[in-house]
Amino acid sequence: MKGGWFRGYTIFYLIFLYAPIVLLPIFAFNNATTVAFPLNGFTTAWFGKLWDDPALHHALKNSLIIGCSAAVISTCLGIFASRASSRYAFPFKTPLMGLIMLPLVMPDIILAVALLTVLLGIGMPLSLFTVILGHVLVCTPFSIAILSAAFQSLDQSLEEAAYDLGETPISAFRLVILPLVLPGIISSLLITFTISLDEFIMAFFLAGNENTLPVYIFGQFRFPQNVPVILALGTILVCLSIALLATAEYFRRRGIAKTGGKDTGGFL
Amino acid sequence: MQSKPKLRFWGSEAASGLLMISPTAIYAILLLAAPLAMIVAYSFMTDGYLQIIPRFQLCNYVGECHSYKDVNGVLTEAQTYKGVWSDPLALTLMWRSLLVSMLVTAVTVLLAFPVAYYVSFYVSPSKKSLWLFLITIPFWTSYLIRVFLWKVILGTGGPINYGLLELGLIQEPITWLLYNLNSVVITLAHAYAPFAILPIFVSLEKIDRSFLEAGRDLGESPFMTFWRVTLPLAMPGVISSVLIVFIPTIGDYVTPSLVGGPEGKMVANLVELNYKKLDNYPLGSALAVSSMALVMAVSLLFLFMNRRFLKGNKR
Known part of the structure; x- marks a missing residue:
C-alpha cells in the first residue's frame, strides 16, 4: 500500500472529525442526567421524552416550514443564476456572481444583523417569513455550487437541436434541459433543506418570538437536566442529515453521469 | 467567442444573461448589498432608544458617544458609551x-x-x-x-x-x-x-x-x-x-x-x-x-x- 504514513494520518484525522458524532448516541442512550463518563447503563427514556414536549414540536414545525420554503426558493434562484452564468456572457457577470456567492464566506452574524437592521428599518415584524428571507440568502450559494456543475456539463448542441426542431426556448428548457439537470435540482433541494434545518444565527436574530429547532436547542443548553433529551434529538437529526446527504450525493452523481460530465467530487 | 457587431440590446446574449440572472441578482442586491450598506450607514448615526437618529457622527468608532431617550417627545441624553476603537x-x-x-x-x-x-x-x-x-x-x-x-x-x-x-x-x-x-x-x-x-x-x-x-x-x-x-x-x-x-x-x-x-x-x-x-x-x-x-x-x-x-x- 502506497502512502502508508499519509493513510495513517488521514484515518487519525477522520477519527478527530467523527469523535463528536460517535459520542452523540453514546450519551443519548446513557442512563444519567449528567453528560459525563463513566457511563451508567442503557436507556431509551430520553427519546421517549421527545414525544411530550410541545415547545419542541412547535419548533420542529417551524423549522420544517422554513426548511421547505428556503429549499424551494433558493433552488429556484440557484437555477436562474447557474443557468445564466454557465450559458451566457453578460456585463457585470463577475461582480454580480461575486455578490450572490458572498454569503459563503461572510460571517453569518454580519449577514444576520445587516438583514435585521433593514427589516426593522422598513418596519417589517420578525416572523418565520423573515427567517426564510435570511435562509434563502445563505442557501443560494450552495445551490449554485451544486447546480453549476450540472449546467456546465450540459452540451449546448442538445438545446440548439431542440430549437431547430421547432421548440420554443421555454419548451426546450422543459423538455431537454430540465430532465438532464433534474438530479442536480433534487440534490440542491436536499442540501439547502439540510442547511436551513441546521442554521442557527439567522434564526436567532430574525425569528422574533418564534423558535426554530436550533434556537430551541441553544436555549435548552442552559438547563443541564434537559441536555440528554437534546442529545437524543441530536442523534435523530444526525441520522436524518446523513440520510438526506446520501440521497443528495446519489442524485448529484447520477446527474453528472447523465450529462456525461466528469465527477470532480464534493459539494463545494 | 468572436466579438460581434453590436446589435440591438434586447435579444442579445448580454440581455438574455442579465434577464436570466435578474431574480437572483435582485434578491442579493435587496437583501445583501443594501443591508450591508445600511449597517455601514448606521455605524455613523446616533442611538436613540428604540430608534435611530439620522445625525452623522464618528463617535461610534472613536471617542465618546451619547445615546438618547425620547422623554415626552423631547430627545434627552440617556447614556454615554465609548466608541469601538476607544x-x-x-x-x-x-x-x-x-x-x-x-x-x-x-x-x-x-x-x-x-x-x-x-x-x-x-x-x-x-x-x-x-x-x-x-x-x-x-x-x-x-x-x-x-x-x-x-x-x-x-x-x-x-x-x-x-x-x-x-x-x-x-x-x-x-x-x-x-x-x-x-x-x-x-x-x-x-x-x-x-x-x-x-x-x-x-x-x-x-x-x-x-x-x-x-x-x-x-x-x-x-x-x-x-x-x-x-x-x-x-x-x-x-x-x-x-x-x-x-x-x-x-x-x-x-x-x-x-x-x-x-x-x-x-x-x-x-x-x-x-x-x-x-x-x-x-x-x-x-x-x-x-x-x-x-x-x-x-x-x-x-x-x-x-x-x-x-x-x-x-x-
Whole structure:
C-alpha cells in the first residue's frame, strides 16, 4: 500500500472529525442526567421524552416550514443564476456572481444583523417569513455550487437541436434541459433543506418570538437536566442529515453521469 | 467567442444573461448589498432608544458617544458609551477574535493539507468521491450539537480526562482544555475542516502528474519535488482554504458562547449583546464594520504576499 504514513494520518484525522458524532448516541442512550463518563447503563427514556414536549414540536414545525420554503426558493434562484452564468456572457457577470456567492464566506452574524437592521428599518415584524428571507440568502450559494456543475456539463448542441426542431426556448428548457439537470435540482433541494434545518444565527436574530429547532436547542443548553433529551434529538437529526446527504450525493452523481460530465467530487 | 457587431440590446446574449440572472441578482442586491450598506450607514448615526437618529457622527468608532431617550417627545441624553476603537473591552475582543481566526486558520489548513494530499495522490480515482463524502459528512450534521459535544469531550467528565484518570496518568482532571482559547481553536478547527480540505484537494487534482515525474527524473528528492513543484502549484487551493476559513471564523458566535468561557468570548458575542440586549444598533454596526474591515485588511495583505502564486490563475 502506497502512502502508508499519509493513510495513517488521514484515518487519525477522520477519527478527530467523527469523535463528536460517535459520542452523540453514546450519551443519548446513557442512563444519567449528567453528560459525563463513566457511563451508567442503557436507556431509551430520553427519546421517549421527545414525544411530550410541545415547545419542541412547535419548533420542529417551524423549522420544517422554513426548511421547505428556503429549499424551494433558493433552488429556484440557484437555477436562474447557474443557468445564466454557465450559458451566457453578460456585463457585470463577475461582480454580480461575486455578490450572490458572498454569503459563503461572510460571517453569518454580519449577514444576520445587516438583514435585521433593514427589516426593522422598513418596519417589517420578525416572523418565520423573515427567517426564510435570511435562509434563502445563505442557501443560494450552495445551490449554485451544486447546480453549476450540472449546467456546465450540459452540451449546448442538445438545446440548439431542440430549437431547430421547432421548440420554443421555454419548451426546450422543459423538455431537454430540465430532465438532464433534474438530479442536480433534487440534490440542491436536499442540501439547502439540510442547511436551513441546521442554521442557527439567522434564526436567532430574525425569528422574533418564534423558535426554530436550533434556537430551541441553544436555549435548552442552559438547563443541564434537559441536555440528554437534546442529545437524543441530536442523534435523530444526525441520522436524518446523513440520510438526506446520501440521497443528495446519489442524485448529484447520477446527474453528472447523465450529462456525461466528469465527477470532480464534493459539494463545494 | 468572436466579438460581434453590436446589435440591438434586447435579444442579445448580454440581455438574455442579465434577464436570466435578474431574480437572483435582485434578491442579493435587496437583501445583501443594501443591508450591508445600511449597517455601514448606521455605524455613523446616533442611538436613540428604540430608534435611530439620522445625525452623522464618528463617535461610534472613536471617542465618546451619547445615546438618547425620547422623554415626552423631547430627545434627552440617556447614556454615554465609548466608541469601538476607544473601548478597551471592544478592542480586546477584536484582537482576540483576530488571533483566534489566525490560529484556527493555521491549524486547520496545516492539518488539512496532508489529508487532501492523501486523497488526491494515493486514493484510487473511483474511491475519491467516497472519501470526500466521508470528510464532508460531519460538517453537515447539527453544528450546535457538535460544538456542545466538544464541550463534553474537553470537559472534566469527558473521554480525555476520564481516560487519563483511569490510566493513572493524571491525579486530577485537566481543566485547561475547556473555557479558554484552546477549546475555541480546537472546536473551530473541527468545524471548518472540510472547508480547508476541499479547495486544496481541487488544486492538487489539477496538477499534471508528469511534472512530478519530470522533477524526479531530473534528480530531485521526493521532498524537494514536493517543495518546488507540488506545493507552488497547490498554492491557489491553499490560499482559498485560508480565506474561506479565516473570514467566517472571526464572526463565529456559537463556539465562543458554548466553549469559550469568559476568557474565550469573541467579537460576535459583543455584537449580539449590542443588537439584542442593549439595543444599541449604531455601536453594534460599528463593531461589525470594524471587525470586517480588520479581516479584509488582513486578507488583502495575505493575498498581496502570495500574489506570485496567483498569476495566470484568474478565475
